[in-house]
Amino acid sequence: MRLFVAIELPDQVRAKLAGLRTELSGARWIPAEQLHLTLAFLGEVPAAMLEPLCSALARVQQAPFELSFDRLGCFPSHHNPRVLWIGFEQQPALLQLAEQINRAVTSCGLPLEERPFNAHITLARLKQPAPGAVARFLATPQNGELPHLSVREFVLFQSLLAPQGVFHKPLQQFDVD
DSSP states (O other): OEEEEEEEOOHHHHHHHHTTOOOOTTEEEOOGGGOEEEEEEEEEOOGGGHHHHHHHHHTOOOOOEEEOEEEEEEEEOSSSEEEEEEEEOOOHHHHHHHHHHHHHHHHTTOOOOSSOOOOEEEEEEESSOOHHHHHHHHTOOOTTOSOOEEEOEEEEEEEEEETTEEEEEEEEEEEOO
16 A cells, blocks of 8 residues: 555645646646645555554644745756645644654654655646746745645545546544644
């Protein structure tokens, strides 16, 4: 099972983020219904590990918190953009939640992704983008037009590959309290 842990976005936030889309040569925009904030990517996990993983994730304790969007960016660099994303203002509670989830995952003997946690929502993947167009997109001011994101839960998802693309199936929801 290909798994990840994420914060699911409310429809209002998804709609606002989808509104950031623009004509950008080479961009493959992520469908609004698949936008999420990944907290931990687990990759392939044996089905037998699902129950212990869910038990460990259920022990995560974090008070609810709010996130504010603050910037657009790209990976891996401005000179070679392959992913467009939107990020958040610094929020220690988000880092604490991600760290607790990482500890829950490793307590089950599962390896973690080697890249450090970078709080963002992927908006688009790029193939041979026009650098000037990407720079203009990244310079788009956000001016508080995007709503805050209230974090009250996180979800364990299964990523399913289908001929129509990737689908994210929620397996279990965990309250943040």
